[in-house]
Amino acid sequence: MPHVADVDTVVFDAYGTLFDIEDENWAPADVVRTMRRKQLEYTWLLSLMGHYQDFPTLTRRAIEYAKALYDEYNVDVENVMRRLVHLQAFPDVEIGLKRLGDGRRLAILSNGHPDDLEQLCIHAGLRARFEWLISAHEVRIYKPAPAVYRLALERTGTPRDRLLFVSANSWDVAGAGASGLRAAWVNRTGDPPQPVGGEPEVVVRDLEELAAELE
Structure with a gap:
C-alpha cells in the first residue's frame, strides 16, 4: 500500500467536511x-x-x-x-487547504449541485483553491454509489493510487473505500468507525492534522 503522503490529488467532500451544514445559526x-x-x-x-x-x-x-x-x-x-449556499467553512479549512495544496491538486466531489458548490466556494473565499468542483449531478446518482467516486478519477486524470478522498462523513469514507479509492476520515466528532464498507487509510480530527500526515 502506498504511504499516505504519496498523493498527487486530494479530493474533498463538501457538506460536513469543508462547510458546516449543521451550524445552528441558520435554523433551530x-x-x-x-x-x-x-x-x-x-x-x-x-x-x-x-x-x-x-x-x-x-x-x-x-x-x-x-x-x-x-x-x-x-x-x-x-x-x-x-x-445553504452561504455556509461557513470550518475553522481549520482555510489553513488546512493551503497546506494540503502545497504541491498537490485539490478538488471537491459532492452530492451538491454544481451551481451551489460554486456559490459555496466563492462565498467562503475558497474557489481559487480547487481545480475541479465535481458533482454527482453529472452521473444522476448520489454517493455512496461507485459511479460518483469514479468521477474523481475520471475528471482529475489521477492514477487511483495517487488520489486521496477526504470526508468527515463516515458513510462517505466507507463508500469511497468500497469503490477502491484511498480515503481519509476527518472524524470531527469522535464517532466510532463504520462496520461496513471500505476502511479509511488515515483518521484525523481536522484538515490541519491531515496536512501534517501528508507532509
Whole structure:
C-alpha cells in the first residue's frame, strides 16, 4: 500500500467536511438536524430505487419536511435555501487547504449541485483553491454509489493510487473505500468507525492534522 503522503490529488467532500451544514445559526437545532437527516435519506432512497432528482429539489423537500414536523418554528423555506449556499467553512479549512495544496491538486466531489458548490466556494473565499468542483449531478446518482467516486478519477486524470478522498462523513469514507479509492476520515466528532464498507487509510480530527500526515 502506498504511504499516505504519496498523493498527487486530494479530493474533498463538501457538506460536513469543508462547510458546516449543521451550524445552528441558520435554523433551530431541531430543524437543522432533521433537514440534514432527510436530505441524506432522500439521496439514498432515490439511488436505491434507480430514480434521480437534483440536490436542490431534495433539499427543499427536506426543509419542508422539517417545517411540517416543527411548525412552531415557522421556518422560512426560501430563507433556508438561500442560507445553504452561504455556509461557513470550518475553522481549520482555510489553513488546512493551503497546506494540503502545497504541491498537490485539490478538488471537491459532492452530492451538491454544481451551481451551489460554486456559490459555496466563492462565498467562503475558497474557489481559487480547487481545480475541479465535481458533482454527482453529472452521473444522476448520489454517493455512496461507485459511479460518483469514479468521477474523481475520471475528471482529475489521477492514477487511483495517487488520489486521496477526504470526508468527515463516515458513510462517505466507507463508500469511497468500497469503490477502491484511498480515503481519509476527518472524524470531527469522535464517532466510532463504520462496520461496513471500505476502511479509511488515515483518521484525523481536522484538515490541519491531515496536512501534517501528508507532509
